[in-house]
Amino acid sequence: MKDTAYHILLVDDHPLITSAYESAFSVLEKQWPISFEIDTAHDFMSALNALSKKTYDLVFLDVQMPTLEQEGIYSGEDLGVQIRERFPGTKLVMVTTFNDHYRIHSVIEQVSPDGFLIKNDLTPEELQQAIWRLVNDPPYYSKTVVQSMRQFLSNDFILDQTDRKLLYFLSKGANLQEIADLLSLSRAAIAKRKQHLKEIFNVESGESLALLEKARKKGFI
Numbered sequence: 001m002k003d004t005a006y007h008i009l010l011v012d013d014h015p016l017i018t019s020a021y022e023s024a025f026s027v028l029e030k031q032w033p034i035s036f037e038i039d040t041a042h043d044f045m046s047a048l049n050a051l052s053k054k055t056y057d058l059v060f061l062d063v064q065m066p067t068l069e070q071e072g073i074y075s076g077e078d079l080g081v082q083i084r085e086r087f088p089g090t091k092l093v094m095v096t097t098f099n100d101h102y103r104i105h106s107v108i109e110q111v112s113p114d115g116f117l118i119k120n121d122l123t124p125e126e127l128q129q130a131i132w133r134l135v136n137d138p139p140y141y142s143k144t145v146v147q148s149m150r151q152f153l154s155n156d157f158i159l160d161q162t163d164r165k166l167l168y169f170l171s172k173g174a175n176l177q178e179i180a181d182l183l184s185l186s187r188a189a190i191a192k193r194k195q196h197l198k199e200i201f202n203v204e205s206g207e208s209l210a211l212l213e214k215a216r217k218k219g220f221i
Contacts, residue, residue: 004035006037007036008037008056008059009041010039012040013065015040015042020124021038025038032132044079056090057091061079061083061094061095063077063095063098064076077106080111091135093117094116096117096219102159102200103218104144105148110161114139115134118145162183163193165182166193166197170212176194
């Protein structure tokens with residue numbers, strides 16, 4: 001008989017990834033007096049629906065998924081912030097394929113997750129170890145995340161939600177005035193933010209395409 005049951009939500013737009021997570025949880029169930037009740041969501045709307053029905057002990061959340069603009073969710077960070085606010089007792093694990101130091105640091109600053117996994121770091125054995133640590137003694141960070149945290153220990157670099165929305169709307173072809181209207185800011189404020197982003201990403205060209213290319217490579221779009 002299992003002593004403890006944990007409610008788990010897996011949020012990733014790739015079913016193969018959620019299946020790999022489920023396999024790791026299954027292995028742990030066979031090794032320890034513990035059981036997992038697992039729900040999966042392959043888009044943000046499904047995740048919101050699941051979160052409206054129950055409180056989860058642990059949520060695995062992919063950073064880069066198709067946006068849900070009507071709910072103000074442009075990346076996993078935005079949903080992560082909502083989960084933090086609505087369910088303070090839920091342990092939150094951010095997962096991504098991106099290993100860019102700036103991107104990792106931004107997620108940590110925005111969400112402050114209990115766990116942060118880089119998919120390329122994970123083996124089946126390490127995933128099982130990560131789950132066990134997250135259930136029993138968080139936090140757990142992949143080796144790439146740990147290296148990034150050391151590098152940025154004294155760095156105040158961060159892209160806030162407005163910066164990320166600006167990049168998103170630029171990528172959709174919106175001009176500065178349209179973005180200003182969408183974000184309820186002045187055109188001058190948007191132009192200033194855009195210039196700051198160009199400095200952050202070391203973009204000398206005046207064209208938005210160069211900025212978007214750099215932001216996309218670093219996983220901000």
